[in-house]
Amino acid sequence: MKPVEQSFVAWAKMRARRLPQVKLGIGDDAAVLACNGSDMVITTDSMMEGVHFESAQVDARRIGRKLVAVNLSDLAAMAAEPTAIFLSFCLPLGDEMDTESLAAEIYEGVCEMAERFGVAIAGGDTNCWRGPLVVNMTAVGRTVDDIVWTRSGAQPDDLIVVTGKLGGSLLGKHLDFLPRVELARQIRGAIEIHAAMDISDGLSVDLLRMCDASSCGAILELERVPIAEAAQQLASTSGKLPVEHALGDGEDFELLLAVPTAELSALQQLVGAEQAIACGTFTSRTGLWSKEGGKIRQLTSSGYVHGR
């Protein structure tokens, strides 16, 4: 998120009227609305030509798949069970056949993911305009057994746990990832999770957001941060360290969890050690810190590692 987007969201959160039907409003991965039975969990995301993809370079079906994946990732981050999705298009005006086949290709990608995750495509909106392709999705889920993971429950001494390797998603993973819906389903109810979010902007930025929401800080142990093959590959030409890619690239869409120390081995037994990697600790001292070779330094939120 750009600073202007962030400050607008902060203002919008303050400006919005608080009503009792909203249990959790602006500022988390999704909103929670009070409902009889289980609560509703709702999130929305847009993707734009030139910002999130270049449609000349990317198969339109992948755009559709990614749009579903980023939305379901936010629901997984809240431990919600996905129910339905709504798809809206702003299609570029041009040759009618081209416009229609573009929409159909995107829709095929959406259908593929909807089937895979058992969600209904329940509506949407289609428009054409003299502008680039914009797609938006709203995803609706429900809570199970009243469990909702938020960003704000991390406590000092909780472990920082991520559900997979990070970095280098630009090389392809950002378009083809699978949201951690099944993993969230396995963990919720079985393991005590103090806080959760998905890693969309990079581990360091998102961890700092979790710390801010939870009024605590965190120490990342750089040697323990799981680094994706693609991050190593990128580092060979980017002039950055692989760990900097892992901390700063973003679009990993793994889950970031605050896990009580006593729960880690049960979590690892449940989902496998490679899907529950502890790489640091939350602290009462606020801010983001890195620990490497016993030395603790302040970490920038972009993931730049000082003094190397």
Ligand SMILES: [Mg+2]
């Ligand atoms: Mg998110």
